[in-house]
Amino acid sequence: MCVAGRRNAMDNGTGKLGWIEKLLALWVVLCIIIGLSLGKYLPEISRHLEIGIPIGLFLMIYPAMTKIELGDLKKALRSKKQVGIIVFFNYAVNPFLLYALGFIFFGNILPYFGLITEETARYLWTGLILLGVAPCIAMVLVWTDLAKGNGPLGIVLMAWNSIIQVITTPLYIALLVGTYIAIDIVLIGESVLLYLGLPLLFGVITRREVIKRRSEAWLNKKLMPYFNAMQLLALLFTMVVMFSLKGGVIIDNPNLIWQMAIPVILFFFLLFNLVYYTSRRLGYDYDDSATMGFHCTGRNFELAIAIALIAFASMPMVAVSTVVGPLIEIPVMLALVWVALRRRSRLREKLVSRLDQ
8 A cells, every 4th residue: 555655755855864863862861861850850840841742742743744645645544454453453452461461470470579569569560451451642653654654554543543442441441450430532532633633734734835835855855854853852852751740750669660661561572573573474565564563552651641540549559650651662662663664674675685686
């Protein structure tokens, strides 16, 4: 379903990495340190920065939308098989996979070796389940774009996930945790509007006006590198804000990081590779396979945190565990973007080698 024109549009027009991309790992580490320090020593500033999260997410997603052609989006709407794949993994595999990882680590290994109390283990296990019941409907578009995936397909998958999780999330929480919680449909709708509807609208308008006044080549070669830089800067800014909001909690509870990191990192790498290679075996190209991988792997941590605060208010460690989750997720998802891009490069090298032969 991918066309050559869209593939070219997804690439940086210069074909070179800018200084932001080249040193991205360093900037990520610095942003984590700055965010945690602000949250611990300057919490008042952190609270004022909270408004930066929706702004940062918008500025991350908007550049990705300017790369999308409406014709490709219409084709993506007919991607029934791809939708079926992400529905299967997101709602028949993911919640039970995280439950199983929680059972292994929080139900057995960590308490058995005295690395964590049984009470704390139950709280962390609950938080882990909350992170697993709903797929991401915001930053997943950013991971897809950074990995040069299929943007139009990503929009379709995000829309389906937004609808389905409203129904399935309460059911899985009741089944796996034993607590029923009603999902705020208005909250989901606001997220879809802010992180999908508005960026798509502005992206379509920007693309149409720039091509009309300049050209598509000018958009891809001149404007898009600046948009790519803006996207990464917005990502780094959002990381600072997110880490600062819970910096004090994280620094005061350092053990939570590695305790949650083990199952969460395993989950991300296992699931992304499972979906990616399953999609490849089914005959899909890199663009579609990477997109499906990210849309099955990213988690709706905003919803998980909100549920933890409402339904488990008497268990503060549950909320803390859901906060730690996305702080682990961001660096890990960036690592998966790097892994995906490496695979993309190898596939291109193999294609060039075959053509030369």
